[in-house]
Amino acid sequence: MEPAIKYRLIKKEKHTGARLGELITPHGTFPTPMFMPVGTNASVKTMAPEELDEMGAGVILANTYHLWLRPGEEIVKEAGGLHKFMNWDKGILTDSGGFQVFSLANMRDITEEGVHFKNHLNGAKMFLSPEKAMQIENDLGPDIMMSLDECPPFFETYDYVKKSVARTSRWAERGLKAHRNPATQGLFGIVQGAGFQDLREQSAKDLVSLDFPGYSIGGLSVGESKAEMNHVLDFTTPLLPEHKPRYLMGVGSADALIDGAIRGIDMFDCVLPTRIARNGTVMTSHGRLVVKNAKYAHDFGPLDDNCHCYACRNYSRAYIRHLIKANEIFGIHLTSYHNLYFLLHLMRQVRQAIRDDNLLEFREQFFEMYGFNQENARNF
Amino acid sequence: MEPAIKYRLIKKEKHTGARLGELITPHGTFPTPMFMPVGTNASVKTMAPEELDEMGAGVILANTYHLWLRPGEEIVKEAGGLHKFMNWDKGILTDSGGFQVFSLANMRDITEEGVHFKNHLNGAKMFLSPEKAMQIENDLGPDIMMSLDECPPFFETYDYVKKSVARTSRWAERGLKAHRNPATQGLFGIVQGAGFQDLREQSAKDLVSLDFPGYSIGGLSVGESKAEMNHVLDFTTPLLPEHKPRYLMGVGSADALIDGAIRGIDMFDCVLPTRIARNGTVMTSHGRLVVKNAKYAHDFGPLDDNCHCYACRNYSRAYIRHLIKANEIFGIHLTSYHNLYFLLHLMRQVRQAIRDDNLLEFREQFFEMYGFNQENARNF
Numbered sequence: 124m125e126p127a128i129k130y131r132l133i134k135k136e137k138h139t140g141a142r143l144g145e146l147i148t149p150h151g152t153f154p155t156p157m158f159m160p161v162g163t164n165a166s167v168k169t170m171a172p173e174e175l176d177e178m179g180a181g182v183i184l185a186n187t188y189h190l191w192l193r194p195g196e197e198i199v200k201e202a203g204g205l206h207k208f209m210n211w212d213k214g215i216l217t218d219s220g221g222f223q224v225f226s227l228a229n230m231r232d233i234t235e236e237g238v239h240f241k242n243h244l245n246g247a248k249m250f251l252s253p254e255k256a257m258q259i260e261n262d263l264g265p266d267i268m269m270s271l272d273e274c275p276p277f278f279e280t281y282d283y284v285k286k287s288v289a290r291t292s293r294w295a296e297r298g299l300k301a302h303r304n305p306a307t308q309g310l311f312g313i314v315q316g317a318g319f320q321d322l323r324e325q326s327a328k329d330l331v332s333l334d335f336p337g338y339s340i341g342g343l344s345v346g347e348s349k350a351e352m353n354h355v356l357d358f359t360t361p362l363l364p365e366h367k368p369r370y371l372m373g374v375g376s377a378d379a380l381i382d383g384a385i386r387g388i389d390m391f392d393c394v395l396p397t398r399i400a401r402n403g404t405v406m407t408s409h410g411r412l413v414v415k416n417a418k419y420a421h422d423f424g425p426l427d428d429n430c431h432c433y434a435c436r437n438y439s440r441a442y443i444r445h446l447i448k449a450n451e452i453f454g455i456h457l458t459s460y461h462n463l464y465f466l467l468h469l470m471r472q473v474r475q476a477i478r479d480d481n482l483l484e485f486r487e488q489f490f491e492m493y494g495f496n497q498e499n500a501r502n503f
Numbered sequence: 504m505e506p507a508i509k510y511r512l513i514k515k516e517k518h519t520g521a522r523l524g525e526l527i528t529p530h531g532t533f534p535t536p537m538f539m540p541v542g543t544n545a546s547v548k549t550m551a552p553e554e555l556d557e558m559g560a561g562v563i564l565a566n567t568y569h570l571w572l573r574p575g576e577e578i579v580k581e582a583g584g585l586h587k588f589m590n591w592d593k594g595i596l597t598d599s600g601g602f603q604v605f606s607l608a609n610m611r612d613i614t615e616e617g618v619h620f621k622n623h624l625n626g627a628k629m630f631l632s633p634e635k636a637m638q639i640e641n642d643l644g645p646d647i648m649m650s651l652d653e654c655p656p657f658f659e660t661y662d663y664v665k666k667s668v669a670r671t672s673r674w675a676e677r678g679l680k681a682h683r684n685p686a687t688q689g690l691f692g693i694v695q696g697a698g699f700q701d702l703r704e705q706s707a708k709d710l711v712s713l714d715f716p717g718y719s720i721g722g723l724s725v726g727e728s729k730a731e732m733n734h735v736l737d738f739t740t741p742l743l744p745e746h747k748p749r750y751l752m753g754v755g756s757a758d759a760l761i762d763g764a765i766r767g768i769d770m771f772d773c774v775l776p777t778r779i780a781r782n783g784t785v786m787t788s789h790g791r792l793v794v795k796n797a798k799y800a801h802d803f804g805p806l807d808d809n810c811h812c813y814a815c816r817n818y819s820r821a822y823i824r825h826l827i828k829a830n831e832i833f834g835i836h837l838t839s840y841h842n843l844y845f846l847l848h849l850m851r852q853v854r855q856a857i858r859d860d861n862l863l864e865f866r867e868q869f870f871e872m873y874g875f876n877q878e879n880a881r882n883f
């Protein structure tokens with residue numbers, strides 16, 4: 124049987140080994156490295172699918188935990204799956220729900236069988252196992268699914284992480300067995316191991332032996348420094364098969380996208396662009412800009428004078444600031460639009476730099492203009 | 504000098520006298536009778552200008568009181584006026600700010616000179632006079648402006664309303680004198696007089712003698728019954744010149760739009776479609792529908808099976824209900840889109856019925872299907 128998800132490696136950048144490729148899914152083929160916008164509740168916040176399409180999004184995320192709780196996977200299944208439910212005919216990826224169980228839910232009790240917890244909406248007792256995650260994700264119907272993992276804190280003890288990694292590998296194998304639709308949905312295994320090289324090696328070895336159609340790298344961007352994250356990537360991506368896609372979970376700051384691509388990552392996702400947008404903050408080629416600040420009240424220029432997005436072509440900082448101050452939803456729609464466009468455009472630039480074998484020069488110029496080279500640079 | 508705003512009467516419906524016409528503005532010519540979406544803070548809530556354009560909106564409203572307070576008319580002026588500030592190149596109408604001063608502000612003190620009040624945002628003392636309203640509206644730069652009026656309660660005493668109407672006429676004359684841009688902005692006078700026929704007559708007579716390019720009918724849809732409103736329209740619209748546009752302020756329920764058109768009204772506006780949309784309520788050809796109700800959880804049909812709007816073509820009641828329950832902004836965007844489309848489409852149907860001389864039959868069919876003919880029918 125052909126796997127549902129395939130990866131085609133087109134070329135490697137000469138100096139870094141960064142990969143230019145294609146992710147081949149049942150809902151289209153998309154260029155990588157790619158950034159995937161997050162639609163937690165089956166909606167990328169404030170955005171119409173047509174807008175995501177016009178800005179070049181290929182795969183978007185939805186969160187299994189949130190959709191399991193509300194509206195319930197049976198309603199999404201009854202609608203004909205997530206693509207029909209949310210009117211998005213390109214790629215969709217769901218996580219396993221594990222990350223939210225560990226970060227949002229209360230009274231967690233992790234056993235070999237799975238995780239008992241009380242949900243954060245009404246406190247009801249629930250149970251998530253590798254098999255339950257598969258059932259929900261099969262019902263939701265995304266192109267790409269994640270197997271249930273535990274994402275331990277980066278600075279957990281070696282002993283704890285070792286046991287956790289071993290259990291995540293056993294859960295991955297159980298997920299693979301429970302997966303009902305391998306011809307139409309691709310299941311990724313998730314490499315864990317915090318900052319410990321031998322544990323990352325063990326995790327990768329376990330998962331690669333199970334022959335997943337793609338591999339995720341989890342447990343990063345959870346409080347460690349950028350240098351620590353890059354260090355983990357340096358020794359983790361070489362452990363993964365060259366002809367399968369590699370997904371770095373939960374990473375969405377511009378510097379980390381570039382540095383991840385340099386280390387052989389193909390796929391990224393993060394709520395960062397839409398979350399900071401709702402707070403009136405935008406990413407620009409000259410760095411972060413808090414457009415709701417008073418100094419932009421009379422600024423009739425665009426959010427970013429190097430950006431060609433819908434927001435920057437049609438609206439001023441002064442107008443967007445006014446809308447956000449007046450609690451007008453269209454204001455955070457414009458900042459969300461811009462931030463998503465900014466990261467999707469950044470990935471287009473990264474792909475071009477791989478084609479041109481000048482990714483390090485691009486990185487240097489981008490970092491310099493953004494301000495990442497300054498002392499005490501903020502990370503987005 | 505040519506007035507900034509003109510009206511062309513195309514035909515009258517044979518049985519009712521309802522008017523098919525064109526409103527001619529510096530930003531385009533638009534068919535009437537028309538419904539005008541309200542963009543209080545220079546944004547029709549959740550809507551992009553392109554979306555309003557594609558659904559056939561011609562003129563939109565903005566509120567002088569709100570924009571005076573935030574961002575301040577000087578910023579809008581500096582941006583080049585409201586059209587440029589908010590990226591809308593068709594018609595814009597502003598009210599005078601008076602209605603909000605009387606309904607939102609505190610500690611009002613009405614004198615012959617104007618109104619002293621404390622604003623609702625920070626309690627600062629402010630003063631609105633006919634001249635100040637003109638200065639703000641001239642700075643905002645809409646196509647159509649309103650002169651400052653007092654909108655007394657419908658059931659105020661005759662003596663109070665009589666004095667109020669006389670003052671509103673004197674204010675209208677002062678506004679006309681203070682208006683700096685009559686070649687590019689048209690100022691409408693507002694007929695008041697509550698439910699008193701002789702006071703409406705006096706008000707209309709005063710204002711018509713000042714030769715405004717258009718006339719508004721104020722003081723309706725403020726708590727009186729539909730029958731009382733229609734009765735006032737029956738004796739008020741005949742007082743207004745045939746070759747000037749007539750604007751019924753603050754009216755946006757489907758029945759009132761049809762009954763207003765029948766009584767010779769050309770322009771309507773109301774926050775109703777977007778306000779109820781944010782509460783999960785939509786207007787459909789079969790009446791009101793509260794899509795967030797549990798009974799729509801598994802309903803995969805459109806909001807209205809007779810509607811061809813973007814929301815109804817692409818999304819189900821089940822999905823929109825889910826978004827609203829999950830506090831996803833895209834949900835209230837879809838209900839807002841549908842409700843605005845519904846009223847704009849209703850006005851297209853009304854114009855066609857005037858062309859076809861069958862407006863009363865259209866009314867009967869529409870009322871029957873909507874449920875307005877039922878006992879205890881809700882009014883939207």
Ligand SMILES: [Zn+2]
Binds near residue numbers: 436
């Ligand atoms: Zn932009």
Ligand SMILES: [Zn+2]
Binds near residue numbers: 810811814841844
């Ligand atoms: Zn519709």
